[in-house]
Structures are given as structure tokens and as C-alpha cells.
Amino acid sequence: MLITLIGAGRVANHLGPALHKAGHRFGQVFSRTMAHASDLAMVLGAEAVDVPSAIKPGADLYLCALSDDALTTVLNDMVSPQWNHPLLVHTAGSLPLSVLTPYTNRAGVLYPLQTFSPARQLDMATLPLFVEATDDTTLQLINTLATDISRVVKPLASEERLTLHLAAVFACNFVNHLYGVAGSLLEERGLEFSLLLPLIDETASKVHSLTPREAQTGPAVRNDQRVITKHLQALSQHPERVALYQLLSEHIHQQSL
Amino acid sequence: MLITLIGAGRVANHLGPALHKAGHRFGQVFSRTMAHASDLAMVLGAEAVDVPSAIKPGADLYLCALSDDALTTVLNDMVSPQWNHPLLVHTAGSLPLSVLTPYTNRAGVLYPLQTFSPARQLDMATLPLFVEATDDTTLQLINTLATDISRVVKPLASEERLTLHLAAVFACNFVNHLYGVAGSLLEERGLEFSLLLPLIDETASKVHSLTPREAQTGPAVRNDQRVITKHLQALSQHPERVALYQLLSEHIHQQSL
Structure with a gap:
């Protein structure tokens, strides 16, 4: 052609x-x-x-x-x-x-x-x-x-494609941004981003065999307020990171109920 | 031992x-x-x-x-x-x-x-x-x-370990939650989560060779308001998804400036 x-x-x-x-x-x-x-x-x-x-x-x-x-x-x-x-x-x-x-x-x-x-x-x-x-x-x-x-x-069809595009923004663009936030946190302490790669890979790999809900781990899904409070204190110099942490943790906790 | x-x-x-x-x-x-x-x-x-x-x-x-x-x-x-x-x-x-x-x-x-x-x-x-x-x-x-x-x-040391743990929450727990949101969007339209797996894998794979900032794509980093508005309309039945989309998009846009 x-x-x-x-x-x-x-x-x-x-x-x-x-x-x-x-x-x-x-x-x-x-x-x-x-x-x-x-x-x-x-x-x-x-x-x-x-x-x-x-x-x-x-x-x-x-x-x-x-x-x-x-x-x-x-x-x-x-x-x-x-x-x-x-x-x-x-x-x-x-x-x-x-x-x-x-x-x-x-x-x-x-x-x-x-x-x-x-x-x-x-x-x-x-x-x-x-x-x-x-x-x-x-x-x-x-x-x-x-x-x-x-x-x-x-x-x-067009309407479903828009949904797929929106889902891709969550699963790719937003995910990549969170990698960036994690990288900034490490960089500020002199730690290398590459330390996270096995974790990033396993997180992506898990959803090939488990649903994201089954795969969820961490303090928010356990509603571990002691750890969450510590994390929020560690983020307190960056209000925009605090807002992101709180919103995502609340969502995870709500979904786990 | x-x-x-x-x-x-x-x-x-x-x-x-x-x-x-x-x-x-x-x-x-x-x-x-x-x-x-x-x-x-x-x-x-x-x-x-x-x-x-x-x-x-x-x-x-x-x-x-x-x-x-x-x-x-x-x-x-x-x-x-x-x-x-x-x-x-x-x-x-x-x-x-x-x-x-x-x-x-x-x-x-x-x-x-x-x-x-x-x-x-x-x-x-x-x-x-x-x-x-x-x-x-x-x-x-x-x-x-x-x-x-x-x-x-x-x-x-303990203090750096706390930072690493916090970074892991962003790079894993929050990322997995976003996979979940993407999956829910698809499910509500009768589309399978597995459609996203090549995208999820490539997103994780990219940060092995590019920094997350270099790897960032999507409407937020381009500040493509037409697409963002369309996505927000598509999410409007779920105020908590709207809040997440807006906060993450603003962060991405701020970081790209």
C-alpha cells in the first residue's frame, strides 16, 4: 500500500x-x-x-x-x-x-x-x-x-477508545509520575532511583497474575495509621506530596473496605 | 545458624x-x-x-x-x-x-x-x-x-530506610492502586484489564533506561487541556477519580515547567 x-x-x-x-x-x-x-x-x-x-x-x-x-x-x-x-x-x-x-x-x-x-x-x-x-x-x-x-x-468504537485512553493515563502517565516522586524522595537523601527497579518490576509483574485489588500491599490497605503518620511527617516539607499521599491512601483504604 | x-x-x-x-x-x-x-x-x-x-x-x-x-x-x-x-x-x-x-x-x-x-x-x-x-x-x-x-x-541507617520505605509506597502501593482505577474504568465498559499489560510493562521498563521525567508522556505533560477536559467529563460520575486525575495532572504539569 x-x-x-x-x-x-x-x-x-x-x-x-x-x-x-x-x-x-x-x-x-x-x-x-x-x-x-x-x-x-x-x-x-x-x-x-x-x-x-x-x-x-x-x-x-x-x-x-x-x-x-x-x-x-x-x-x-x-x-x-x-x-x-x-x-x-x-x-x-x-x-x-x-x-x-x-x-x-x-x-x-x-x-x-x-x-x-x-x-x-x-x-x-x-x-x-x-x-x-x-x-x-x-x-x-x-x-x-x-x-x-x-x-x-x-x-x-470511539467511545470505548476514549475510556481506554483514559485508563492508559492512569496506568501509565500517572504511574510514571509516581515513579518520579519516589525518585525525588531518594535523590534528596543521596539514594539511587535504581534501588527501586526490582520493586517497580514486581509491581507491574504481579498484575499479570493477580487483580490489582489482590496485589495491593502497604500501610494504606492495612490502614496502618502509625506508618502513615510517619510518612506524612517525612513529607511535610512538600505540601503537594502530602496532598497526593493523603488522597491516594484514602482511596486505597476506601476500596479495601 | x-x-x-x-x-x-x-x-x-x-x-x-x-x-x-x-x-x-x-x-x-x-x-x-x-x-x-x-x-x-x-x-x-x-x-x-x-x-x-x-x-x-x-x-x-x-x-x-x-x-x-x-x-x-x-x-x-x-x-x-x-x-x-x-x-x-x-x-x-x-x-x-x-x-x-x-x-x-x-x-x-x-x-x-x-x-x-x-x-x-x-x-x-x-x-x-x-x-x-x-x-x-x-x-x-x-x-x-x-x-x-x-x-x-x-x-x-534507620532514617534513610524510612525514606526508602516511603518511596516504595509511591512506586509500588500507589502505582498498584492506579492500575486498579484503570482496571475499574475498563471493566465498567466491558473491556479487559489485560489490554493494559503491554503498556504497564513498557512504563516500568522505560525507567530502567530513562529518568521518570524523560519518560513522561500524556496530556498532562503536554498541557493538552482539550484532552484533559474530555477525560474529566468521562470521570464526572466518580468525584474521587476526578480529584485524583486533577491532582496528578497538576503535579505533572508543574514538574514539566
């Missing part, structure tokens, strides 16, 4: 090369920042462009891996009426399929549920991909594209 | 068998619940007891793996003056070494930094163990005991 890649950020830099490796060709790569477009276009053997109006019609599929805000701005400058219903696909967790239908009647979603950082190699074969489309033919086409790069492909 | 194990909970059930496997002998296992004492005593080839006064003097080491509250209660009923300074060791993250010194002048700490759940096999060889003692001879002895079961043994 001849694909035009709209965007050259984290998601584009993971999905583009994976699709390329699976045998798909890339015509153009767009980014507002020419350096980003060029770097990725080089990898994909494509032309780099940095203005939406330079994106050409005629590709089999336009894969839009843009920030949610950028998507409609770029599409407004890119798709003209003579394009005649291009196949548009976006990769966003929090945008419904319907954001694409003002531009075409053939649209779809390919949402990768993962946290993408530069220089991280991912096992793409186990990357969960969630697909949706305006019609069965388009769904089948996007499904084929998705299964070219991953074994874990599931159809999912 | 002849060890008496005081406690038959999660920590005792991991440390006891590991020490037994390393060639140490167990005289008695104490738990207020006879069934718990018996189960573990069976594994360790020891005598089970359920009253502190039945614990005999004469062991080389008394390993106290008790909840913080239970520790002094049990020691009060167990150690009499004619015991003549038994070697007492506790395993608690939040208790200073000094809680043991009213009972003996030979005391120490062996703190395992891990989340222990029943039926979870752990790689004990990489379990971080933090040791402290009243004197160099005792420290050396506890250090030898610790290195019998793990390659990762470090001396750590």
Missing part, C-alpha cells in the same frame, strides 16, 4: 518504520518542522514536506499521527474537494472517528495503546492496536494494515 | 524458606494464628508456637517479621532478663533500629525492599536487602546472612 504519513512525532516514528518493514511504501512524510519530516522520510524512502498544501492526493492511505489539536488544522489545509474521498486514518485515543468525516466518507482509526519515547525499541508484534472505520470495507483494509505489524488487533 | 522466626506473614513466608534453602536451621516459628505458624514451621522443619512466652531462648538469631504494631507487644512478652542479650533482627522499613535496643544490646535490621504476595515466586537473588546493626560484629553477621540469599545487600 502507498501511504502518506502526516506527522513525524513519537507515534509516526514507531508506526512508520514498522509498516515500512512490513512492505508498505511511503510517498510523503509531513511535519511542520522540516528536520523532523526529513529524518523520518529518509528512513521510509519518502519525500519530506512541511506545509499541508504540499501533500499530494493519490496515496492509498493518509495516516495522520498528529496531536489532537493539529489534526483538523492540517486537514483543513490539505484536503481539497477534488481529492475525492481519500482514505484518512488517525491514531488518536481521545478523538472520535467523526473528526475525519467532514473530509471524506472513507475514514478509520488505528490507535496504538502504548507509551512511545524516542530511542525505545518496542516489541511491535505485541503492541495492542485498536481499529475503527466508517464502513466494513475500510475496516477490513485497516485491519489488514494493523495485522501486518501486530498480532494484537481489536475493533473498538 | 539456628534461627527462630517471629511472624508467619508475607515477609516471613519469603525470607524463611530462602534462608532455609541457604542452609540455615529453624528452631521455632511463632504466629498468633497457630495455622499460620504450623504451615510455615512445616516448610522449615521447625516447631510452631502461638504464644510469645513459648518462644525459647538460645537461638542464634530471632528474626522478627511482624507488623510494626505487633513487634513491641510480642517482644515484651517474649524476652525476659535471663535471655542475656539475644540477637534480635527486624525486617520493617518504617521502624528504627532503636525499637529493639530496650530488649538487647545486639540488634539489627534486615529490610527487604519488595512487595510480597502469597503464591508469588520471587527472584530472591536480586531482592534488595538493606542492613543495619548496633555494632560492627552484628552488622557483619547480618550482612553474611543477607548475602546468603541475595546478591544485593547494602548497609542503610
